[in-house]
Amino acid sequence: MELTDADLVARVLVDDDQHAFGELVRRHQSTVRGLLRQLTRTDLALADDLSQETFLRAYRNIRSFRGEARFSTWLYRIAYNSFREDARRRKEFLGIDEQQLQAEQDPHVSDPGLKHDLMHALSLLPLHERSAILLCCQNGLSHSEAARVLDIPLGTVKTNVLRGREKLKRTLAAWGPT
Amino acid sequence: MNEMSQEDPVDRQLREAAPYIDDNGFTARVLQQLPAPRRTRRSLRGAILLAATLLASALAYLASDGGRFVVVAMERLSTLPALWLFALAFGSGILVMTVGVIAAFAKASELQS
The missing domain is CATH 1.20.5 (Single alpha-helices involved in coiled-coils or other helix-helix interfaces)
Incomplete structure (x- = not known):
């Protein structure tokens, strides 16, 4: 029988079982790295550095995981905080979106398919809408879970998801009805 | 899950567009950076406790005339x-x-x- 995330966390807490923690990393590395790749706008090296930082922080602070939320939600919160702190350090957190949006709206970018267009359109969204879309629409978090991860009011999350989704639909309108 | 009862097509496409990222040694790199397990500190604590117990026992034995009080206590118990x-x-x-x-x-x- 496969152990649940809660079982593995208990093993880490009681026995400091690093193999159990390794299993948690293996289970969640793809979603955490995927989230950070989107947040960092596909800067793979930075995303992987932040992903490592996320899991190391998770290990150091695993006693603060209360089990009220899913382990993945708790990880997303750490990942988002790592990203935000790094962005602040780089002084890119505010004001970068519009600038980068202009740079990325290069008419020579090739569009090999709907998936590519969708991910490209996603990367063009402002950070607050992109984060909400990534958590709620791509990773299946509820609005209230995303509000906890992003540390913003529930209503703001709902608005950001709605706006982001509408923008994506408009961008993809050329592909016909979605 | 989301509060929406019906899945939006954009949500479905987003989920399908998200690729699974192969581990490619990522987990190993994370595990390499973890601090040493507490087990070493725990075994050190066990060794200290054992040494303190042995020392206290030796002191008690010497201070009680070769553990005479144990013999007396056992004699009393045998009469119960x-x-x-x-x-x-x-x-x-x-x-x-x-x-x-x-x-x-x-x-x-x-x-x-």
């Missing part, structure tokens, strides 16, 4: 009626079990919190 001995053993068992149960509950509530 069988029922008293049974009650003493039973009471000791209950006491140890109670302490064990309390410790187990304390550990369980610590893990749950």
Whole structure:
């Protein structure tokens, strides 16, 4: 029988079982790295550095995981905080979106398919809408879970998801009805 | 899950567009950076406790004229009626079990919190 995330966390807490923690990393590395790749706008090296930082922080602070939320939600919160702190350090957190949006709206970018267009359109969204879309629409978090991860009011999350989704639909309108 | 009862097509496409990222040594790199397991610190604590116990026992043995008080206590016990001995053993068992149960509950509530 496969152990649940809660079982593995208990093993880490009681026995400091690093193999159990390794299993948690293996289970969640793809979603955490995927989230950070989107947040960092596909800067793979930075995303992987932040992903490592996320899991190391998770290990150091695993006693603060209360089990009220899913382990993945708790990880997303750490990942988002790592990203935000790094962005602040780089002084890119505010004001970068519009600038980068202009740079990325290069008419020579090739569009090999709907998936590519969708991910490209996603990367063009402002950070607050992109984060909400990534958590709620791509990773299946509820609005209230995303509000906890992003540390913003529930209503703001709902608005950001709605706006982001509408923008994506408009961008993809050329592909016909979605 | 989301509060929306019907999945939006954009959500479905987003999920399908998200690729699975192969581990490619990522987990190993994370594990390499973890601090040393607490087990070493725990075994050091065990060794200190064992050494302190041995030292205290040796001191008690020397200070009590070769453990004479143990012989006296055993002699007294052997003169007790069988029922008293049974009650003493039973009471000791209950006491140890109670302490064990309390410790187990304390550990369980610590893990749950």
